[in-house]
Amino acid sequence: MAEGAIVLRGVAKTFRRRSEHTAALTAIDLDIPEGQFVAVIGPSGCGKSTLLRVIAGLLTPDAGTVSIAGLSSLEARRTKWFGLVPQTPALLPWRDVRGNIGLLGELNRHGGRAPGDGHLIPVDVDTLIATVGLHGFESALPHELSGGMQQRVALARAFALGAPVLLMDEPFASLDELTREEMRFLLLSIWEKRPRPAADPSTDGGRARTVLFVTHSLEEAVLLADRVLVLSARPGRIIADLAIDLPRPRVAAQADTDEFVRHTREVRAALRLGAGQ
């Protein structure tokens, strides 16, 4: 593929509220190849979420360009290129599990592309419900589910469209430690099922799913990602771009290996630098 899955050039974003100007992002250059799992980490308020929203076109950058597989953010949204998982599950309380997972398919009906047109094949909702472990809860309403189960629904909703790019904004931050760990491996298992760039291009339209995962947890970043981007304190710049070459599929036991520890140490050092310590 000639164009990267996500390409940013000189992206900057400043928030203006009355006379107050807050520079959130500055001079962001980024190339994410198709199929890569990228974690973004940085101190609080460094613009991690802003970066994700600029890529999704939910915020317009003040400078620079964003290209999603050669498309603008707007075109990418129009063709349902993104699967967004926000910090809260953000489920519609009047829709049951199945209804929430199917929601995005019902919206913007004319905008989506056919599977052969660059999309992954939309996943069958029932298969997806089983994959995220919600079999038997198809008709449950959100308030009847635990926080972890709600976040499973949010994850399934993002995967349901077969979107080539997943944008995740600290999706597991509000969960308890055990549930969080469970969710990390659930995410990896769904993502790793997708063909990597080297795999047979005849499956799933030949595309691999690219993930941009915002987090404030070092361990989470190293455990999940192929690559960790470290942002500096505001205004956010990319101050480190670290490859994580741990073998896949990732397992919980890897967290105890010297390799893992070395990577977390590396990321921690970059974070300290970025926070100005």
Added chain:
Amino acid sequence: MTGRALRTILPPLVAFTVLLGAWELLVRAFGIAKLILPAPSAIATAITSDWGGWYRAAMVTGKEALCGFIIALAVALVLAVVATSTPALERAVLPVVTVVQLIPVVALAPALVIGLGFGPAPRILVAALITFAPLTVNAVVGLQSVEPDMAEVLRSVHASRREILLRLRLPMALPYLAAAARVCVGLALIGAMVAEWQGSSEGLGYTFTRAQRSLATERMWAAVFVLAFMGVVGLTAIGLLERRLLRWRPTRLRT
């Protein structure tokens, strides 16, 4: 009747019986004159001796109140959607709503009769004006009660403004509208009845003023009781609607 329904109905039933019983006893024991305070039994007789008349009067006032409420609801929804579309419009609309809320609408009724004639129009307008402000304010708050994350998920697939309004914002506003409707049942009925005091020839308000002229206090009280009963019917209807439409709310949030 199931045990649960009985447990719901029995306590208020006992409370009302005790209250009315005490009232009846008080009037009889102290020989209170009918002109000062008629006994509940006298009020009841006033109602039961003319079921048809009360029913017709109640339907007139009820229709006015309902029409006024429906008009107010429609205007409130349109206005709230407009007001929440941009901050500038919100700043324009909300002060107007607040001023309307402060107008003593009931006092305006005689002026409206001059302008709109002796038909039901001025009464419907009073019922609409009196319920319009709470409905609009709650609709605005409800439409804005959407979590930003929810809106972003919808926008991430380029959902249109219309889709976001119909699929997300209006359903989110429903509980707020239901709460406003509960307040408005009483307001609309009171507005319609009081507006009937002037220049009308039918309805509970007319019955009330006619009874006043002949010093028939038990009929005046009867009119008030019939109006209160209509309020109970209205609240029950809203409760049933809520149970159907707001099934998705956690039970502890239901009223």
